[in-house]
Structures are given as structure tokens and as C-alpha cells.
Amino acid sequence: MTTIDLSTPETSTKAGPAKPKRRPLDWKAETERFALLGAWMLLIVIFGILMPDSFLSWRNFSTMFGSQAVLVVLTLALLVPLTSGDFDLSGASVLTMSSMLIAVLNVREGWPIAPVILVALASGAVIGAVNAVFVLYFRIHSLIVTLGIGTFVNGLILWISQSQTISGVSMDLVGWVIINRFLGIPLAFFYALILAGILWYVLEFTIPGRKLLFVGRGREVSRLNGIAVDRVRAVSFMVSGLISAFAGVLYAGMTGSADPLSGLSLLLPAFAAAFLGATTISPGRFNAFGAVIAVYFLVTGITGLTMLGADAYVQNLFYGGALVIAVALSQLVRNRQPQDFS
């Protein structure tokens, strides 16, 4: 047991009431909080020096910000169950299912876009609910359930799309996602930022957010403190599905089409960004803005290297390498204490 115990009755009276006074900045902690942000800036500076014209253009940045909004939203979706101590491996499948539903219903069936989007979002919540039933009722580990359900959904996607890419999604959607811009950046980026803001607020400043965190850190503690653990976890799976489906809506809007496979490759980068984001802003906790920074740190590195003429494989090298190296560095700062996310 770590001992910081000085309690003898004599000193306790002398110490007087402890006022919540401002302590001097803890430099080590502050460095840890902003290290990833610093690394991102450093990357921008390096690539900026190497390619002042092409890399440092607003055009390049606005493309980066806009095109990766889908990955940001998917990462935010994964954060919710990660905070409550569960893995959702079906996130990318939900995303692809949602974008495919939009294409099929809007293009093939000719439905108007608004109800189609609602159906797509609902599909995510439903898949989340199915995950929750198997995890909570049958008491199966979330890794197993979401892996199975995700694979099952992948099959459904191929079935309803007949393994075809479907293009021609309503231009209204495409306009509101990628064509309309604010400050020169596609609106999708701002949707992702707003979502990150909402998630941050819910996790930090609401009672459901507190409950989510407690359930993730200690199920038995939460149960004995009167939190309805199963209900919290169920809601967390459904919210994860809903946000993943929203990522799918953006994904369909990005290209005006849906294909049955490409969205699935977003799963591992999203997990990488979630874990990387947990080393920054609020180190040791999955947090929304940390995840946003992590995504753009990864994307900046990949974009820069690609513009320098690197081959496609650099993408995986960077996603994987940066994750492990960054988390390892952050562990060094924390004196290699065992990581405790759950």
C-alpha cells in the first residue's frame, strides 16, 4: 500500500483546514497531456519545411480535415464502450452497413434521403442492442460477441449489395457532407468536432457520463454503489452503434456511393486512434478530444509521407508504429505503471 499517511492527532489540528489552493504547475503532467499535440505540430513543421508549397497549403489541410471526419466519428463511437469497459469490434461493420443501407434504399429503392438516413441510424442502434443482449444476457465477453456480430453484419452487407458498389446517392447528402464548406473546410469536419464536444461534455459533466466511467473502472464497485451496471453497458453498446452508423452516413456522403468492403478497413485505425488519444489531454482516460488529435496526428503523418512519394504501405507502418511508440513513450513518462483503462 502506498503510504502518504501522516495522521497523528497532533499534526492534524495544526495543519488546519486544507483549502483547495492552486498548486504550482506539475510540468511532467502537463508535458504528458500535450505531448501528442506537440508531436503533431512537429510533424507539420517538418513536412512544412520539406514541402513548403504543397503541404502547407490550406487546401491540403482542408482536404485532410474533411476526408478523415469519418475516422474521427468512428473513433468517437468506439470510445463509449471502451469507457464502460467493453470492446466494440462491430463498429466498422455498422458503419459499412449504414452507408450501404443509404445507397440501397436511396438509389435502388428510390426513397427520399431523409427517412433513409433515419433507417441507417436506426440500424446502428439495433445492431448495438443485439450486441448488448448477447454480452449482457448470456454473459459473453464483448470481444467475442462484437467480433461475431460484426462478421455476421459483413455478410448481410454483401448480401443486400450483391457485392456491388452502388453509386448515385442523393446530392443533398453529398452537399451537406463534403461540398458545402465553412472556412474552406467541408462540413463533415465540423460535425465530427461537434460530436466530440458533445461526447466530452457527456463524459465529464453529466451523471450518465460519470456512471459510464465508474462501470468501466469497476463493475463490482459500481454495482455496490447502486449503479445499474447492465443498463449502462447496454446503452453504451447502443450509443456506439448509433454513432458508428452516423459515421456511415458521412461515409456515404463523402463519395456519394457505398461499397461493401472499404469501410471495414477503418476498424483498426479507429482503435489505434482511441488508444493513442488516451495518452493525451486526459492521460489514462479515453477522451474525445484526445481521440480527435490522435486521428489527425496519424493522418498528417501519412499524408506527409505519401506526398513525399512513399508507397501505400507507409499507411500501416505509420498507424501501427506511431501507436506503439507513442503509447510506449507515454508509459515511460508514467514510470511504466501498468495501464489501467478498465
Added chain:
Amino acid sequence: MPASDMPAPDATTGKDVLRMSDIRMRFGSHYALDGVTLSIRRGEVFGLLGQNGSGKSTLIKVLAGFHQPEGGSEIVLWGETMPLPLDPMAIKKRGVAFVHQHLSLVPSLTVVENMRVTALGQKTPWRVSWKKEAARVGALFAEFGLTIDPFATVASLPPVERAFVAIVRAFDDLRASDAGYGGEGILVLDEPTPFLPAQDVERLFALIRSIVRTGASVVIVTHDIDEVRDITDRVAILRDGKLVAILDTQTTGRQAILDTIVGLRVDAFEKTRKTSVGAPAVIVRDLTDGRRPGFDVDIRPGETLGITGLIGSGFAAVPYMLYGARRGAGRIRIGGQEVDLARMTPQRAQSLGIAFLPGDRLGAAGIGSLPITDNITLPVLADHLSALGLGLDRRGMRQHAAALSTDYDVRPARPDLNLGALSGGNQQKVLLAKWLQTKPTLLMLDEPTQGVDFGARQQIFEALHRASEQGTAVLCASTDNEQLEQICDRIIVFARGRPVAELIGTDITRKSIAEACFHGETTAAEAAQ
């Protein structure tokens, strides 16, 4: 073993397989072991007896190399002094094997896998023939007349056979040790019997006797005086970390042993006990875990009721059942509402004004990886919603946590620190503050001062006292007789899942509690037979 030649331990050093001299072991400022000296002879069954917290288990853990004793402590095995700090592997290799209370078996694996987890009989680790291993394990069981299927999973065995597996495995380790080649060894059993019915205890003792016949020595830690008289040759009695006596069990009477365990002590601190009158704040009827007949309990407002008993006597489950954290049956009446306990949940219990502080501080009561603020504000989050009811006032929460930390003298009073960074005593102050701020009608505590240092302990008692002054009924489940004596107005003693004695007011002393525990267990056993 004949007891006529029972001289001072030092004189028989030559024959002793184990000698522990002047063992001192300190936790904080408290000596858990204060200069214990004893020795074990070849081929004897040696008992270690004492109340909860008397130092029995600590002594065993020192012998296992689990706790490091202070300098000057000496452990001699077969004439060879073990160097400090103690090396658990060296002790094991020398020929001491342990079976701990929880047996250290993996329930989902088979008997043979569990038996071979420490040492495979084969020369190469790359080609395990499970058939041969099973045959070897089967032969070993047969030596002791046991018929346990080596391929059965441990979970499928009855409790007594699980104990057999753990004991035979430890015996097998002895044979492989240095001492084992001379047909010797020391087998240490830490409370192997509390959950076993009487006839299974007999079978277990038969196994122990046949192990002793091979030349090994057995040390058995237990609570049960009758078991000690049944199986051991000599028994060492510990009290408050000191060795009080080593008795020859064949010639010492039951009462003499009991008197030695309890001892006579002058009490330092006494609380003026309330003999509360008036209507009970909490009425419990027909409380049962479903296996035994139910019983009734009433608690008055401002009363501190202790429940205790030996480990395994069932008292510890009471707060969990009342809180809906463990399935129980019966009815509870509190604050004008009557609730069926079979349908109780922790949420419901809280809304009825019941608070519960479990004993496992970081496993069940609070989250070590989250700050004090987050932990302490959990039950009162609704009070910290901002004016519009939109979000939590984090600043207000921090200030609230800082104020509570000051009130309860949490050190350091830094609400941003993680709960796990505090000492046990300060963690407990935080967790107690968390519940007391809700002004519960009934506060239930499970071992509230386990691993808490002396100073913090007094502060916790004071906080409890203040709460009871304001009318909170307190239910404290504990095996710490000193604590029960200090804080309780009334004590109910349990044995075999039932209340067997009630102590009120001036009847409450450490001695009377301990006697009631041991006595209750015996009479309950007799009644069962």
C-alpha cells in the same frame, strides 16, 4: 508424540526440523508479530491457534517468504539458517510446502493439470504425456487411499476433494525437495477446514495422519479448538502477535486452551454504551441465505450493532443480503416501507436510506484509478447539477470533496489525487465520508478498519460515533473483537449461519466476544449432530 519430554524449545534444536526465533514483523507502527519463537519436531502435527488478527496467518506468510520479518528474526530449517531477506523458492526447495485457505487451484482445469502446474514429472518440457502424468497422479492418490479421477475438472469435485488435491499436490512438492529425499518435509495447512462438514473434516484428518506417517511434519492453522485437540500433538497459541504458550494437546483441557486464547487484558478505551429504547429504525424478519432457517434482527436509531463470529460462520453475508448485493430472502422494514429482500437491489437499498461500505476497499467500495473527487461525489451527483440542470458543476464537486476531506482529515487533502494513492486508512476515511454525507438511516460496514493504522482507526470510530449521535443506525460486521468492543452497543454472535448469542452493554468485552464465538461454534456443532 509423547509430550512428557516437553522442555524449552532451545534444548531440542537438534531434533527440530524448523525453528523460528524472535520473529518480528511490523505493519506500519503495529507489530503483527512481536518476537515469536517456536520450533517444530520431526513427524508431529503442530497447531497454530489464536483469535482473528492474532498473527497466525502472518507467521505462516513469513515462513513462506511472503512477508519479510525484521532483522534479528531467524528461521532455521534442518539446522540451516535461512538468510534474510527470505527467498520463497529456497524455502520451498528446502522442503516446506503450503496449502493456503483458498487452495490455489484453477477450478476450470483438470485435477492432473492442477497437480502438475508446479512440476511436471517428465524430463523434457516439450513433450508432455498426459496419460503418464495422470497415471502418476493416480498412483499418488492411491498411496493415501484416495480415488479421485485425474481427468475430472477441479470445479466438479466436492470441496473436501479439492482440499485433498491441494494437500496431495503440496505433499508431492515435499518429496521433490531436499528434505524429501530423507523422507521428511514440512506441510503447512492454513485453515483448511472452515467450510467443510464434520465427516469431511474426519477424512481430511485421516489424510493428514497418513502424511505424518511418511515422516513429514504438519503445521495446521485453525480456529477450531476441538479440531486442534483431535489432530495435533502440540499447539502454539498466539495473542496480539505474541506467543502465549505452547501446550501439549493430549493433556490440556478444552477450557484451558480457550482461556489461553482469550487471555486477560486491561482495556484502554471504553465508550459509554447506549441502551437505546424506542421504536427500531430497521426491522429485519426471516433473513436467510436460503439454506438455513431465517432469523430476525432489529436495530434502533443511533444504535451500533455488531455482528461477528468465526470466519465461515455466515455473519459476513448479512450486510450483503440486506443490501441486495447477494441473494437472500426475508423482509426488511425501514423508513415506513417494507421490502422483500429477494427483490432488493443496491439501488433500491440506497433509495431506502441504506448505505453499505464493503470491506474490499479498492475491489468493491471505491475505484483506485479515479480521483478522490470522483469517488466521494458518486452518491450525491444529483446535488451538483448546475442551476439549469444541464451539467455537473465540476468546480463545486472539487470544493465539496476538499471540504469533506478536511472534515474527515484525509491526508493529503488533495481531492485530485487518485484514491489508490492514499494509505488504507485515508481511503477508508474517503469512502466513509462518501456514505455519511448522505445521512443514511442505516449504515452497514464490513470490516471497516481492516489494514487501517491506529490513528486513522480512532478517527473512523469518532466519525461513526458522530453519525450515530445524529440517529444513524450502524450495523458493523467484523471479526475484530477490539473494534467491536470499542464501538458497539450490542453484538450478535453467529455460528453455522445462525445467531447464537447476544451481548449487550457492559457484557461486551473482547473476552466475552471471543468466548461467545468459540463457544457458539461448539454448541452449534453439537446441536447439528
